[in-house]
Amino acid sequence: MARRANAETISEGVREMLRADIFAAQWAPGTNLQIGELTKRYAASSTVVREAMVRLAGEKLLQFRPNRGFFISEYSLEELRGLGGLRCRVEEYGLTLAIERGDVDWESDLVALHHRLERTPRRDSEDPHHITAEWFVAHQGFHAKLLEACGVPLLQDFAATLGEATALYRLWTAPDQRAQSRDIEAEHRAILEATIARDAPTATKLLREHYMRTIDIIEDAEFRAASEAAPSQE
Structure with a gap:
């Protein structure tokens, strides 16, 4: 139980750091975010980073494109x-x-x-x-x-x-x-x-x-x- 709670805390932390970087305009709308680069940036596993990205896609801050990955939300x-x-x-x-x-x-x-x-x-x-x-x-x-x-x-x-x-x-x-x-x-x-x-x-x-x-x-x-x-x- 403690291990699961710790994993959730780490996941939440990565999500908040990624969210903060998005709103700090670190990337332009339409930028393709590379999971490998983000794992280094946040010192987290690819599983944790992907989970954070999926949740932010649910908040419409990221867009998931099949076979292409996650992108900073972009609108015409x-x-x-x-x-x-x-x-x-x-x-x-x-x-x-x-x-x-x-x-x-x-x-x-x-x-x-x-x-x-x-x-x-x-x-x-x-x-x-x-x-x-x-x-x-x-x-x-x-x-x-x-x-x-x-x-x-x-x-x-x-x-x-x-x-x-x-x-x-x-x-x-x-x-x-x-x-x-x-x-x-x-x-x-x-x-x-x-x-x-x-x-x-x-x-x-x-x-x-x-x-x-x-x-x-x-x-x-x-x-x-x-x-x-x-x-x-x-």
Whole structure:
């Protein structure tokens, strides 16, 4: 029994390390992950690594392709827009319910998480082109708390899955100029203020604009990257 518990602990540890590396943008969307390389990276057996990858595929962070292996989840721009639109619909409903049902403790927790988010550096002066891990965690926490009071765990889980799909691209396109100059702090502040004021129409409108602006930046970055990679016609 102790040996099994230890094996589960090791497996969980590898899964969390791999998950953290995915969200640290160690690999671009569409990258084929080699099990042999990951066994060295995480000092784990191929069985443990494969189990971790299967579980992350279940979370939609990896995609399994028969006879080809595991890949960092990759979506077309059309698919990303579809996922973004679906996420907006789901979270608009969830936030409306949360505003109706949330109590003062939920408000207090939301304000505290927003405070942590505002005080956490989004970019490191030594690596200004990428989002810090601390800010990413704080950002995920704030958005999760917005929906927490809705009282529908299945909705919350679905929203988290949809959010992580776009998060992979948001992190990868972080060096883009539009992403760097965006006043995302003002966007979060406006969403918080409307939520605390119990103004569901405004809060959900701001949330939708916040998410779709991210999709716009991803699309713009992908378009320009494709243009730069195209051979010159001169």
